[in-house]
Amino acid sequence: MAVVEMRKLTVIGLNSGRTPFIHELMHLGVVEINSQEGTVNDEEWMPDIFRTSNSADVSRLEADIARVSTALEAINRYDPRKKPLFQVREEIDRGEFVNHMNRIKTETEMNVDTAVMCYKQIADGQNEVNRLKGMIAGLKPWEGMDIPLEMKETKYSAVIYGTVGVKTKYESLLQTVLEKVSSAVVQQVSADTQQIYISIICLKEEREQVYEALREFAFNPVSFAEHKGTPREAMKQYETQVEENRQRIFAKEAILSELSVSRSNIEFLYDSLNMRRDRAKIVGDMLSTEMVFYFDGWVPKKAQAEVEALLQKYEFYYNMSEPEPEDEVPVCLNNGGFSTPFEAVTNMYSLPTRHDIDPTALLAPFYFIFFGMMLSDAAYGIIMAVGCWIILKKYKLEGMTYRMIKMFFYCGISTFMWGALFGGWFGDFFTVAAKTLFDADFVIKPIWFDPLTEPMKLLIFSLILGAIHLFVGMGIQAYMLIRDGHPFDALFDIGFWYVLLIGLVLFGIGDSISPVTVTIGEGMAIVGAVGILLTGGRSKKGIFGKITGGLGSLYGITSYLSDVLSYSRLLALGLATGVVAKVINTLGSLAGGGIKGAIILLIAFVFGTIFNIAINALGAFVHSCRLQYVEFFGKFYTGGGRPFAPFERRTKYIKILKEEKNNG
Numbered sequence: 172m173a174v175v176e177m178r179k180l181t182v183i184g185l186n187s188g189r190t191p192f193i194h195e196l197m198h199l200g201v202v203e204i205n206s207q208e209g210t211v212n213d214e215e216w217m218p219d220i221f222r223t224s225n226s227a228d229v230s231r232l233e234a235d236i237a238r239v240s241t242a243l244e245a246i247n248r249y250d251p252r253k254k255p256l257f258q259v260r261e262e263i264d265r266g267e268f269v270n271h272m273n274r275i276k277t278e279t280e281m282n283v284d285t286a287v288m289c290y291k292q293i294a295d296g297q298n299e300v301n302r303l304k305g306m307i308a309g310l311k312p313w314e315g316m317d318i319p320l321e322m323k324e325t326k327y328s329a330v331i332y333g334t335v336g337v338k339t340k341y342e343s344l345l346q347t348v349l350e351k352v353s354s355a356v357v358q359q360v361s362a363d364t365q366q367i368y369i370s371i372i373c374l375k376e377e378r379e380q381v382y383e384a385l386r387e388f389a390f391n392p393v394s395f396a397e398h399k400g401t402p403r404e405a406m407k408q409y410e411t412q413v414e415e416n417r418q419r420i421f422a423k424e425a426i427l428s429e430l431s432v433s434r435s436n437i438e439f440l441y442d443s444l445n446m447r448r449d450r451a452k453i454v455g456d457m458l459s460t461e462m463v464f465y466f467d468g469w470v471p472k473k474a475q476a477e478v479e480a481l482l483q484k485y486e487f488y489y490n491m492s493e494p495e496p497e498d499e500v501p502v503c504l505n506n507g508g509f510s511t512p513f514e515a516v517t518n519m520y521s522l523p524t525r526h527d528i529d530p531t532a533l534l535a536p537f538y539f540i541f542f543g544m545m546l547s548d549a550a551y552g553i554i555m556a557v558g559c560w561i562i563l564k565k566y567k568l569e570g571m572t573y574r575m576i577k578m579f580f581y582c583g584i585s586t587f588m589w590g591a592l593f594g595g596w597f598g599d600f601f602t603v604a605a606k607t608l609f610d611a612d613f614v615i616k617p618i619w620f621d622p623l624t625e626p627m628k629l630l631i632f633s634l635i636l637g638a639i640h641l642f643v644g645m646g647i648q649a650y651m652l653i654r655d656g657h658p659f660d661a662l663f664d665i666g667f668w669y670v671l672l673i674g675l676v677l678f679g680i681g682d683s684i685s686p687v688t689v690t691i692g693e694g695m696a697i698v699g700a701v702g703i704l705l706t707g708g709r710s711k712k713g714i715f716g717k718i719t720g721g722l723g724s725l726y727g728i729t730s731y732l733s734d735v736l737s738y739s740r741l742l743a744l745g746l747a748t749g750v751v752a753k754v755i756n757t758l759g760s761l762a763g764g765g766i767k768g769a770i771i772l773l774i775a776f777v778f779g780t781i782f783n784i785a786i787n788a789l790g791a792f793v794h795s796c797r798l799q800y801v802e803f804f805g806k807f808y809t810g811g812g813r814p815f816a817p818f819e820r821r822t823k824y825i826k827i828l829k830e831e832k833n834n835g
Contacts, residue, residue: 175505178492180489180490182489186464193450196264201819203816204467207466240289241286244439259569275625282437283437286329286437289424300417302321306409306435310364313395314403327374328374329373330370339389347384351383438620469500504811510535512573513538519796522811523812537643541794542792545745546586546589546784547593556787557583559580569693594618596615596750598752602614603756607768621785623750633740647806670696671696671728703724708722737798740798755776755780756775
């Protein structure tokens with residue numbers, strides 16, 4: 172229903188006009204250019220055509236983008252300014268953007284170089300600090316030793332350092348070494364939870380005997396060749412180096428912090444490079460000869476006029492036609508007003524194919540109702556709606572983020588409505604607070620009824636809503652069958668089910684209306700069941716196949732029953748919100764009245780409300796999506812469409828408002 176109609180575009184133009192044409196085509200932002208990978212390998216096209224190779228330019232621009240991205244990451248990390256809640260693009264005129272870039276480009280590139288260099292030096296400095304700290308930690312157990320670490324031996328003696336496991340009996344080790352080499356001097360330097368640290372001094376010629384004596388104790392020799400002085404002197408030297416490195420890191424961090432004032436210029440450079448990269452890449456998707464270039468793609472029908480005007484301006488040959496049945500047409504949704512934010516729900520599932528209809532406008536009112544029923548607290552709804560409204564007013568959000576926030580704004584309104592109908596205002600907080608603090612009876616009565624006291628009433632209402640939801644889905648399937656020229660399929664596969672299901676409902680509850688209603692319901696149910704039985708197996712071969720097919724189709728009534736029962740979650744989640752709120756309020760009131768009781772009640776209320784909104788809003792979001800995706804979409808929707816991806820400015824930080832002819 173709201174899928175944008177597309178036109179297939181084919182263009183042949185002179186190479187001399189390609190560069191300015193690509194700039195203007197990007198500014199239009201309404202043409203998707205197909206990759207010509209298959210065409211260039213077609214024998215009919217070879218060898219007269221070729222693809223313009225811009226891989227070197229693209230690679231260079233990719234490297235520049237990576238550098239600028241690193242600079243932004245570095246500056247953002249040390250930017251002392253407060254980060255906004257949402258990242259929004261800065262709006263700027265096209266001409267102003269070009270002039271600004273011309274003024275600041277050289278200085279900005281120097282700032283990028285400085286930021287990247289500082290970031291690297293900070294990383295190197297931190298690595299050096301970690302290395303020095305590791306060395307200090309390694310020397311810590313030897314701190315009490317007063318022998319220079321570089322000393323391995325003297326003229327007649329040898330020095331041996333090493334460790335043994337903490338479970339080793341040192342006395343046994345000492346005795347064994349001395350039995351083997353009586354002149355050796357063995358010292359336990361220190362011990363921790365893992366190892367015992369030992370130094371041994373012996374005559375050079377007895378060194379191997381010492382090692383032989385230590386072998387049974389799993390002695391692990393340690394070398395200090397890279398250190399100078401005693402352990403304490405070496406540790407002090409390394410601590411000094413750590414401090415020096417830290418000072419250098421602080422200095423670089425200060426430079427990055429100062430560069431934060433230039434961050435917006437670097438962001439401009441980032442987006443400028445991205446646009447140049449995209450233009451260079453798109454040239455690679457076009458085919459060329461020595462004189463002309465070729466490409467094909469897709470244009471929304473509503474943009475056909477402005478694209479034709481551009482092509483006529485450059486005097487290019489072009490053709491626009493309706494898609495062929497076998498074409499894979501990209502999909503672009505165009506809903507309006509209330510349903511636009513709910514495109515987020517459709518996009519999270521899958522875009523429709525060209526043969527589907529866009530379900531957004533149909534699911535939007537149901538999603539609005541379901542979410543509100545599941546959260547169903549008027550105060551929570553006010554908080555959600557006001558919060559989303561403030562965000563929408565404060566930030567110029569775009570894309571999926573805008574749709575999601577706008578959708579939750581609507582869902583907040585729905586939550587308020589259902590909460591007022593059911594009498595939920597922070598659960599029963601005002602009743603509990605009045606009784607606990609003032610010993611007064613105060614109750615906010617529901618406009619309709621209280622689900623906690625009349626759950627069956629809400630269950631029946633939920634199932635009725637579910638049946639309507641499913642009937643709408645079945646109606647869409649019937650519409651699509653009739654649209655595609657299969658009216659009898661619509662009658663047999665949908666119409667008879669309508670007759671059967673409505674007949675069963677009238678038969679079941681019609682007695683409360685009129686005895687005639689029961690009779691009518693019975694007749695409708697029989698007609699519907701017989702119709703399904705006779706036509707359900709029409710695509711099968713043979714009498715046996717048709718009979719079993721009809722029985723199988725009629726057995727499908729169990730799936731309809733299970734689908735309807737799925738909507739009982741509207742009751743379950745609606746009750747959960749109220750019950751959790753009441754439990755929180757009751758716990759908060761256990762301390763009784765007075766100042767102490769008021770403080771405890773307030774603390775429980777604040778934290779409990781935050782928890783209840785977060786957990787039950789998430790549940791309402793997920794289960795509302797589930798009802799759309801499984802129950803509703805299951806009746807008619809295929810999905811799997813490819814999103815329309817026009818050649819446009821895909822900027823991250825800036826939004827260019829004014830279209831001009833200058834190149835940028």
